[in-house]
Amino acid sequence: MEKYAVIVAGGKGTRMGTDLPKQYLPIKGLPVLMRSIQKFHLAEPLCKLILVIPSVDFEFWKGLCAKYDFAVPHQVVAGGTSRFQSVSNGLAVIEGTEGVVAIHDGVRPFVAVEVIQESFLVAKKDGSAIAVVPLKDSLRKLTDSGESFFQERQQFRLVQTPQTFQVSKIKKAFEVEEIPQFTDDATVYEFQGWQVSLIDGNLENIKITTPDDLSYAEYLLSKVG
Ligand SMILES: Nc1ccn([C@@H]2O[C@H](COP(=O)(O)OP(=O)(O)OP(=O)(O)O)[C@@H](O)[C@H]2O)c(=O)n1
Numbered sequence: 728m729e730k731y732a733v734i735v736a737g738g739k740g741t742r743m744g745t746d747l748p749k750q751y752l753p754i755k756g757l758p759v760l761m762r763s764i765q766k767f768h769l770a771e772p773l774c775k776l777i778l779v780i781p782s783v784d785f786e787f788w789k790g791l792c793a794k795y796d797f798a799v800p801h802q803v804v805a806g807g808t809s810r811f812q813s814v815s816n817g818l819a820v821i822e823g824t825e826g827v828v829a830i831h832d833g834v835r836p837f838v839a840v841e842v843i844q845e846s847f848l849v850a851k852k853d854g855s856a857i858a859v860v861p862l863k864d865s866l867r868k869l870t871d872s873g874e875s876f877f878q879e880r881q882q883f884r885l886v887q888t889p890q891t892f893q894v895s896k897i898k899k900a901f902e903v904e905e906i907p908q909f910t911d912d913a914t915v916y917e918f919q920g921w922q923v924s925l926i927d928g929n930l931e932n933i934k935i936t937t938p939d940d941l942s943y944a945e946y947l948l949s950k951v952g
C-alpha cells in the first residue's frame with residue numbers, strides 16, 4: 728500500500744508574533760518543521776513526504792535544508808490562503824486514488840512515531856484515523872448571558888494531527904467549497920456524511936502556536952530528546 732504524508736506549513740504564525748514564521752524557528756538547534764518531517768520519516772521510511780509551504784519561502788527553505796544538512800527526501804508544494812487550501816494543494820500532487828495519506832501540521836513536532844504508524848493501519852481499514860486526546864481539566868460551557876454550565880468532560884476529546892485517510896475518500900471530500908466549519912481535515916471528511924474513526928494521540932503532541940509553546944517545546948526536548 729502506497730503511503731503519503733502531507734505536512735502543512737503554509738501559515739504565517741500570526742499568534743506566535745515572530746518575524747520568522749514559527750515553522751522555521753529552531754528548537755534545540757533544529758527548525759520545528761524539520762523535526763516534524765523527521766518523525767514521519769522515522770515512523771514510515773517509505774512514506775512519500777509532501778511539504779506545503781508558501782511559494783515565497785521556497786528559496787529560503789532550500790537554504791535552510793543546506794544549512795542544516797537536512798537530507799530527508801520530500802516534495803515541496805505551494806501553500807494556499809487557508810489551511811484547507813494548503814491541504815488541498817498537497818493532495819493535488821498525489822497521483823491517482825490508491826493508498827493512504829496522513830495530513831499533519833508542520834508545527835506539531837512531538838507527534839509519537841507509534842501514533843503515526845497506528846493512524847496508517849486504522850485509516851487503511853476504516854477510511855480514516857483521527858488522533859485525539861482526553862481532557863485533563865474540568866469543562867464549562869459559556870452562554871451569551873454570562874452564565875456557565877458544567878459539561879461531562881468524558882464526552883469530549885481534543886483533536887490533533889495526524890489525520891489520516893484513504894486517498895480516494897479524502898480527495899473526494901476536498902472537492903467541496905471551503906466553509907468556516909472546516910477547522911481540520913476530519914470536518915471536511917464528515918461533510919460527506921462519513922463517520923471518522925478516532926485513535927489515541929499523545930499528550931505531548933502540542934501545536935506550537937504561541938510563544939509559551941516554544942518554551943514548553945524546549946523543555947520537552949530537554950526531557951525526551
Ligand atoms: N494558509 C495556511 C494556514 C495554516 N497552515 C498550516 O496549518 C497548521 C496549523 O495552523 P496554525 O497553527 O493556525 O498556523 P498559522 O496559520 O501559521 O498560525 P496563526 O493562525 O497564528 O497565524 C500550521 O502548520 C500552518 O502552517 C497552512 O499550511 N496554510
Ligand SMILES: C[C@](O)(CO)[C@H](O)COP(=O)(O)O
Nearest residue numbers: 810832886887888910911934
Ligand atoms: C488541525 C488542528 O491542528 C487540529 O487541532 C487545528 O484545528 C488547527 O487549528 P488552527 O486554528 O488552524 O490553529
